[in-house]
Amino acid sequence: xxxxxxxxxxxxxxxxxxxxxxxxxxxxxxxxxxxxxxxxxxxxxxxxxxxxxxxxxxxxxxxxxxxxxxxxxxxxxxxxxxxxxxxxxxxxxxxxxxxxxxxxxxxxxxxxxxxxxxxxxxxxxxxxxxxxxxxxxxxxxxxxxxxxxxxxxxxxxxxxxxxxxxxxxxxxxxxxxxxxxxxxxxxxxxxxxxxxxxxxxxxxxxxxxxxxxxxxxxxxxxxxxxxxxxxxxxxxxxxxxxxxxxxxxxxxxxxxxxxxxxxxxxxxxxxxxxxxxxxxxxxxxxxxxxxxxxxxxxxxxxxxxxxxxxxxxxxxxxxxxxxxxxxxxxxxxxxxx
Numbered sequence: 001x002x003x004x005x006x007x008x009x010x011x012x013x014x015x016x017x018x019x020x021x022x023x024x025x026x027x028x029x030x031x032x033x034x035x036x037x038x039x040x041x042x043x044x045x046x047x048x049x050x051x052x053x054x055x056x057x058x059x060x061x062x063x064x065x066x067x068x069x070x071x072x073x074x075x076x077x078x079x080x081x082x083x084x085x086x087x088x089x090x091x092x093x094x095x096x097x098x099x100x101x102x103x104x105x106x107x108x109x110x111x112x113x114x115x116x117x118x119x120x121x122x123x124x125x126x127x128x129x130x131x132x133x134x135x136x137x138x139x140x141x142x143x144x145x146x147x148x149x150x151x152x153x154x155x156x157x158x159x160x161x162x163x164x165x166x167x168x169x170x171x172x173x174x175x176x177x178x179x180x181x182x183x184x185x186x187x188x189x190x191x192x193x194x195x196x197x198x199x200x201x202x203x204x205x206x207x208x209x210x211x212x213x214x215x216x217x218x219x220x221x222x223x224x225x226x227x228x229x230x231x232x233x234x235x236x237x238x239x240x241x242x243x244x245x246x247x248x249x250x251x252x253x254x255x256x257x258x259x260x261x262x263x264x265x266x267x268x269x270x271x272x273x274x275x276x277x278x279x280x281x282x283x284x285x286x287x288x289x290x291x292x293x294x295x296x297x298x299x300x301x302x303x304x305x306x307x308x309x310x311x312x313x314x315x316x317x318x319x320x321x322x323x324x325x326x327x328x329x330x331x332x333x334x335x336x337x
Contacts, residue, residue, distance in 0.1 A: 013045025014207025015308025023323020036336030
């Protein structure tokens, strides 16, 4: 019988560019679902809006097909006005710390994530699904899963909303009395939780280029300066997330090679194991860390858009196609076997 490895899908932030990730997931589902599905699915920002539905695609065929259909419909027919309500000038004078209200986004998520679907995500047979948001008071990231003790559907949907709430452009979301914002501020590509959950293979989907490019032109407006400053910050955080995963992956590959090389010498094997158990190496081998493969390359060839709130259906349909094409190029064999 063919064995299946514990495979994680991790989706970065990127606003409307989440359509690219939907295209990637569509291809993986149509080509490889019969061989298995992800054991772990997580994301930040728009990745948090996608990850529960990607996790549901690991369920019975009728649920998986409908979850895919919902993702495709949402990312090819939704407009900015469907999820964000721009506040009137007088409203912004009374409370001037954000531009758009996001009640419509929460209403949409409540309609899409059915109670019975959330119940299934809480079960042991479902993939471990998680979303990441940022507590604005403490500056710390919070990881939330349907399997967390005492969490209900409303709590989880608010965590999804918080993760997708871009400061200034969108209002903060109150979660357990705390004002919370975009998960991408602290963890734009949340690989750490997938590693902690025992991922052996990781499939990261980046919605921006691996490293940002030089910016041409003058920074002669507040908007340009703000976007560039935030872009630099997120670029560095994202790079650190990737680098962490790569270091742990390399360490585990090294361990596997050493164990295989000396498999016939029990004394040497024992000494190697003791070395791995030393405290300084626990950041690579401690807990359930087993990552030994990362499927790189699932990101756009060129920057899709400078405006992450460019929620334009026709444009997003093209991004879905780009995601499908890229997944077809990069993932040629099942990542689940």
